[in-house]
Amino acid sequence: xxxxxxxxxxxxxxxxxxxxxxxxxxxxxxxxxxxxxxxxxxxxxxxxxxxxxxxxxxxxxxxxxxxxxxxxxxxxxxxxxxxxxxxxxxxxxxxxxxxxxxxxxxxxxxxxxxxxxxxxxxxxxxxxxxxxxxxxxxxxxxx
Numbered sequence: 041x042x043x044x045x046x047x048x049x050x051x052x053x054x055x056x057x058x059x060x061x062x063x064x065x066x067x068x069x070x071x072x073x074x075x076x077x078x079x080x081x082x083x084x085x086x087x088x089x090x091x092x093x094x095x096x097x098x099x100x101x102x103x104x105x106x107x108x109x110x111x112x113x114x115x116x117x118x119x120x121x122x123x124x125x126x127x128x129x130x131x132x133x134x135x136x137x138x139x140x141x142x143x144x145x146x147x148x149x150x151x152x153x154x155x156x157x158x159x160x161x162x163x164x165x166x167x168x169x170x171x172x173x174x175x176x177x178x179x180x181x182x183x
Contacts, residue, residue: 042110075141133166
């Protein structure tokens, strides 16, 4: 199961992140997970949101460059060694993690990891041979 994520390319200057989050909030779009990577000139904000298409259109209408991509979300125990175990499985399958970000699920002992792999279909096949819980987009948005 894959999940849609939006990536927003933003200038690295004061107020840009506030403008994006305020714009989404005013449109009734809830941010479920996010990651920001930056350089001295620009940043890439990656978001899992409650309505991907509406978020994309809303941000584009406000002048932002937005791309939608597919990522994989998994649930692992929030315990020492769990992430290393998962990454070892991916390594043994010959997969490369392009980037990842994580959050802790409320009131549970699970961590949710969002991955972008060099080959998402191969990653899903590798994960299907394990007891790791791949989370669908509908479930992820309810967390």
